[in-house]
Amino acid sequence: MSALAAETGSAEPRERFDALSWLTTTDHKRIGILYVCTSLFYLCVAGGIAIVIRTQLSRPENTLVSAPVYNQLFTLHGTAMIFLMVTPFAFGLANFVLPLQIGAPDMAFPRLNALSFWVFLCGGLVVFSGVLTSGGAAATGWTAYAPLSVLRIAGGSGQDLWIVGVLMVSIATILTSINFITTVFIYRAPGMTMWRIPIFTWEMVATSLLVLMAFPTLTADLAMLLIDRHLGGHFFDPAGGGNPILYQHLFWFFGHPEVYVMILPYFGVVSEIIPVFSRKPIFGYTGLVLAAFAIAGLSMGVWAHHMFTTGAVDDPFFSFMSFLIAVPTGVKFFNWIGTLWRGSITFATPMLFSMGFLMNFLLGGITGVMIASPPIDFQAHASYFIVAHMHYVLGGGSLFAIFAALFFWWPKMFGRKLREDLGKWTFWLLFIGFNVTFLPMHFMGLAGMPRRVYTYDASGPLPLLNFIATCGAYLMAVGVVLFAYNIVVSARDRTPVGPDPWGANSLEWATSSPPPETNFDTLPPIRSERPVFDARHPELDPGLAR
Amino acid sequence: MTIGLRLFLSSAAFAIVIVLAYWFITREPAGTALLGFMAFGLSFVAGYMIVAEREADLWGDDARADNSAATGETVGEYSVRSPLPLATAAALTCVGLGLVISPTVAALGIIALLGLGALFIVQSV
Numbered sequence: 129m130s131a132l133a134a135e136t137g138s139a140e141p142r143e144r145f146d147a148l149s150w151l152t153t154t155d156h157k158r159i160g161i162l163y164v165c166t167s168l169f170y171l172c173v174a175g176g177i178a179i180v181i182r183t184q185l186s187r188p189e190n191t192l193v194s195a196p197v198y199n200q201l202f203t204l205h206g207t208a209m210i211f212l213m214v215t216p217f218a219f220g221l222a223n224f225v226l227p228l229q230i231g232a233p234d235m236a237f238p239r240l241n242a243l244s245f246w247v248f249l250c251g252g253l254v255v256f257s258g259v260l261t262s263g264g265a266a267a268t269g270w271t272a273y274a275p276l277s278v279l280r281i282a283g284g285s286g287q288d289l290w291i292v293g294v295l296m297v298s299i300a301t302i303l304t305s306i307n308f309i310t311t312v313f314i315y316r317a318p319g320m321t322m323w324r325i326p327i328f329t330w331e332m333v334a335t336s337l338l339v340l341m342a343f344p345t346l347t348a349d350l351a352m353l354l355i356d357r358h359l360g361g362h363f364f365d366p367a368g369g370g371n372p373i374l375y376q377h378l379f380w381f382f383g384h385p386e387v388y389v390m391i392l393p394y395f396g397v398v399s400e401i402i403p404v405f406s407r408k409p410i411f412g413y414t415g416l417v418l419a420a421f422a423i424a425g426l427s428m429g430v431w432a433h434h435m436f437t438t439g440a441v442d443d444p445f446f447s448f449m450s451f452l453i454a455v456p457t458g459v460k461f462f463n464w465i466g467t468l469w470r471g472s473i474t475f476a477t478p479m480l481f482s483m484g485f486l487m488n489f490l491l492g493g494i495t496g497v498m499i500a501s502p503p504i505d506f507q508a509h510a511s512y513f514i515v516a517h518m519h520y521v522l523g524g525g526s527l528f529a530i531f532a533a534l535f536f537w538w539p540k541m542f543g544r545k546l547r548e549d550l551g552k553w554t555f556w557l558l559f560i561g562f563n564v565t566f567l568p569m570h571f572m573g574l575a576g577m578p579r580r581v582y583t584y585d586a587s588g589p590l591p592l593l594n595f596i597a598t599c600g601a602y603l604m605a606v607g608v609v610l611f612a613y614n615i616v617v618s619a620r621d622r623t624p625v626g627p628d629p630w631g632a633n634s635l636e637w638a639t640s641s642p643p644p645e646t647n648f649d650t651l652p653p654i655r656s657e658r659p660v661f662d663a664r665h666p667e668l669d670p671g672l673a674r
Numbered sequence: 675m676t677i678g679l680r681l682f683l684s685s686a687a688f689a690i691v692i693v694l695a696y697w698f699i700t701r702e703p704a705g706t707a708l709l710g711f712m713a714f715g716l717s718f719v720a721g722y723m724i725v726a727e728r729e730a731d732l733w734g735d736d737a738r739a740d741n742s743a744a745t746g747e748t749v750g751e752y753s754v755r756s757p758l759p760l761a762t763a764a765a766l767t768c769v770g771l772g773l774v775i776s777p778t779v780a781a782l783g784i785i786a787l788l789g790l791g792a793l794f795i796v797q798s799v
Contacts (some may be wrong), residue, residue, distance in 0.1 A: 130790075149755065150758055151757075152755040152756060152759075152760065153754070154752060230734075237795075238753060238754075238756075239753060239759050240759075242756065242759035242760070243758075243759035243763060246759050246760050246763030246764075247763045247766055247767075249763070250763050250767040250770075251767075251770075253767075254771060257771075285774055285775075288773070288774040289771075289774055292770035292771065292774060295770070296770055313678040315677075315730070315734070316733075316735075318732075318733040318739035318740055318741055318742075319733075319734075319736065319737065319739045319740060320734050321678035321734065322735075323677070324737075333681075337681070337685065339714050340715070344715075345708060356771065357741075358773070362780070374704055377705060378704075378708070379705040379722060381705070388759070421681070421684075421685075425685065425692075426686050428689070428692070428712060429692050429696070429709075430707065430710070434751070441700075441705075442700040442702065445696070445700055482696075487735055510715065598776045645754065650741070651741050653740055653741075655693070655737075
């Protein structure tokens with residue numbers, strides 16, 4: 129019996145929750161769900177911190193938190209969002225989806241996969257355990273720049289715990305990437321050639337390759353920092369002959385590719401969603417794949433555009449390389465617009481969030497091109513303009529794609545859909561809230577407000593702009609609470625959704641929702657990058673496939 | 675030549691071009707060393723894949739293969755559950771925390787890691 133024909137979904141009675149089976153699981157789907165839940169937990173933590181930050185900045189000379197506490201707050205916010213939320217969510221989603229998309233029964237190394245998750249989870253807890261120490265958590269920002277981070281008075285044990293925790297997360301990320309690449313290269317189903325794997329899987333291959341090139345540098349960087357702090361090393365300590373600029377080279381050699389580690393998977397997410405809700409095949413499949421690898425490759429050669437103001441790097445080289453990245457990114461936008469063009473578009477919640485992604489990321493990308501120019505960067509560096517740019521790329525980009533992915537793959541993960549009406553309210557609250565929060569930050573930066581300050585002068589435009597931004601942040605918080613409410617009310621709905629509630633294209637929609645332990649009872653023939661579409665429309669010629 | 679091999683070969687070639695261009699344009703040692711390590715790593719993986727591919731015969735690379743290609747061969751066993759990953763992560767956390775809090779905790783973590791590693795090898799054989 130074809131899995132496609134079995135429109136039974138998963139109407140089995142509710143299973144008793146077995147905590148031990150989750151603690152010892154090596155099933156990629158469960159590990160994926162664990163990753164997703166953990167990263168959503170960190171989203172709530174980081175979001176809560178952001179609300180405190182915005183409340184502190186809602187009026188000038190506010191005294192809600194002191195300067196040292198504020199330093200800890202923005203450090204934990206950045207660390208949680210970058211290391212514990214945006215990247216791990218992508219890895220969790222890929223853990224669940226990627227083996228299904230290529231027709232594999234599991235990841236290539238299931239126990240290594242579970243180890244990666246637990247090391248990531250423990251790493252996050254170690255980072256946050258710093259708040260329990262007498263000196264408080266790390267307070268040197270998510271970049272932990274030397275020489276400040278070398279000084280043992282900076283954060284005390286909290287800074288050490290931050291270093292150890294991020295080191296663990298880095299190791300976990302590397303292990304997972306090895307697993308993804310091996311799985312895709314070796315474990316594809318019969319007929320699933322590389323030119324038939326879905327775009328999301330391609331983006332995860334590019335992301336994993338990027339992780340393997342960039343994250344070892346972070347690991348080395350943090351190990352050197354620990355040696356400086358505890359074993360009398362002087363890698364970055366100028367007093368001992370070290371070089372703080374070396375820290376920046378090492379950090380940004382990881383840090384800029386990390387931006388693409390946080391965005392490439394989400395390019396994949398919208399590349400999966402847009403064709404489904406446009407009722408068209410993706411426009412320019414090969415172009416999208418090649419653009420992903422062009423972005424990954426070029427991103428390894430642009431790290432020092434974060435260091436223009438040091439005066440210690442070759443500005444024209446890094447400026448040129450940074451401008452160059454806009455080309456493959458533009459190719460992707462062209463492909464997405466080409467897919468939408470004359471499509472039969474429906475605005476279900478995943479599609480709405482994908483459109484939000486396109487609009488926000490476009491604005492973040494444009495300001496990215498602006499600050500790739502050294503003269504503009506000299507003015508904008510370390511100002512709120514950079515905060516706005518970064519959040520438009522990673523908040524307006526990645527975060528909107530995260531919500532798109534949640535609404536799109538939720539039925540596959542849990543066997544029931546999230547409510548569409550609540551989803552659309554969530555979208556509009558987040559979209560309006562996001563732009564009300566972060567658009568004014570461009571003007572704050574241009575008005576001279578530096579980043580990472582806990583208060584500001586009462587004169588000029590800053591009080592009004594900050595107040596508006598804080599109102600937007602509250603609106604976003606309401607959106608997130610509404611999403612949590614949606615999860616709760618949708619969990620009560622026991623109506624099974626069937627294998628393919630969206631009329632989608634890739635292989636994960638050929639199996640039941642949620643999938644069985646072995647993923648597939650039977651696989652449809654794979655003759656194109658849209659095997660489920662081919663099986664649904666046998667009258668069409670799959671010979672068009674590569 | 676498979677797509678995977680092409681991917682690593684082209685990445686290695688790109689990295690070599692970038693490291694040379696970077697050195698000749700900037701003469702900056704830190705970035706050159708980092709790009710050099712990257713080029714070496716990618717070249718090593720590409721070289722390994724050239725050797726490994728000689729023995730590889732993957733049904734996923736066959737555009738006309740169907741499900742029957744995947745039947746009849748035992749490719750190994752999946753462990754659906756294992757306490758080893760969680761235990762190993764806990765031991766690794768002890769090592770990390772021990773570096774900050776107490777050398778004794780770190781030593782205990784290292785001993786636990788060695789024990790778990792031995793257990794893993796015994797189970798795998």
